[in-house]
Amino acid sequence: MAPRTLEELKRRLQKLNAPGSDLKLGKRALAALTRMMDNPEVVAVTSISALASEAGVNASTLSRLVRKLGFENFAEFQLVFRKHLARTSKTSFYSDLAGQLVDTEQDEDQRPPPSLALMTQVAEEETANIAQMLKSLDLQALEQTVELLASAPRVRVYGLRQAYTMANLLAYAMGLLRSDVSLLGNPHHGVAHGLTELTEQDVLVVIGASPYTRGTVAAARIAANHGMKVVAITDSHGSPLAAEASVTFVAPTSSTWYSNSMAAFLVFIEGLMAMLAGRLGRRGLASLKRHEQLIDEVNHEL
Structure with missing residues (x-):
């Protein structure tokens, strides 16, 4: 251990x-x-x-x-x-x-501009994070998760700070394929109100990496305590989000830049949604076509 x-x-x-x-x-x-x-x-x-x-x-x-x-x-x-x-x-x-x-020993105007070497280093680190994410994937858990996301009556997604971007992307992409998908909680109503909308048949996807937010961990814990399925996309199996989850997927975050790398999170989400689209088949395609129709109608009105 x-x-x-x-x-x-x-x-x-x-x-x-x-x-x-x-x-x-x-x-x-x-x-x-x-x-x-x-x-x-x-x-x-x-x-x-x-x-x-x-x-x-x-x-x-x-x-x-x-x-x-x-x-x-x-x-x-x-x-x-x-x-x-x-x-x-x-x-x-x-x-x-x-x-x-x-x-810190140099003045602002004396520092050299960012070099291609630094850009290359960041890109190589991101590539390594993606490769490590792929290597650690549990294929059975991945297929079970796709089935959960396809069949659950409701799916909610939650992440704060930097993870909010990933949560918003996942909710938007999944919402193109099926109904009743959204971010957890109306900003004016709060997370508790959002959780009251869910039952044991529903799924909560939580996204986060160190340093973790108390709000995301609390949402995962409450959802799990009330019998909901919790899927965690996080940076380690030792993450507090993983401790509350039914299924955990790990996306490494090590990088030279000044926050957590999100490249492996992004690739995982895109791959997961590609699998979901394949699983939903004609149902997902019909949802996409309806979305396209509404876009055309809105553009026509404007």
Whole structure:
């Protein structure tokens, strides 16, 4: 079982260093782990490629290392450090990430413009996140989710802050294919009012990544407690959203930029909706054609 806190991870490291340890790590991997344990605030906000470079190892070495420690992927390992940082300091998630991109020793007018190298690095990290998301997909759970989304009387989608963009996209795309899909809760009525509209036959999709919002976690917990099906799209199986969900899909978020990467979330949502369109067949096609007809009517009126 993977360590859930930084303290548990430290105890695991102590056992690794003890004579006769049954878990063998190479010297370079062990040195990289020790270095990361000594700098939790850096690990919490730094991409796997940058950490590997600083430690003098390949990113694949860190990936193998975290799997040996019991984590499914690097995002789940990094979540331990992010949770520790959230507990021990004021909110600095975004500024800490942005700090990697800013040379504070230079004046604003002396800093060089962003280079193609940085753009390439971000693109490669996003590509790696998408590949990791695909590798971790549970196909049976994916097919079950498509069936749920096709057959549930009502589907609601919920995400806040950056995840709101993904939630809005998913609700819009699904609403093109079937009826009674929307974001959870009218802004003027609140989330509780939105949950009262749902029954045990309905589905709530929650989207979020570290640092998690209390509102999203609470909505998932309440929905699960009332017997509703909860589908989580999040950054780790250790996410508090995953703890409340019937089904969880993981989209890694590690990136050089100053917030969570959403590329893997976007690709997952597009793929999920493509599968749903295929599952709904003529029903979905009829819904799309009706939508197109209404667009033409609105454009004609304007």
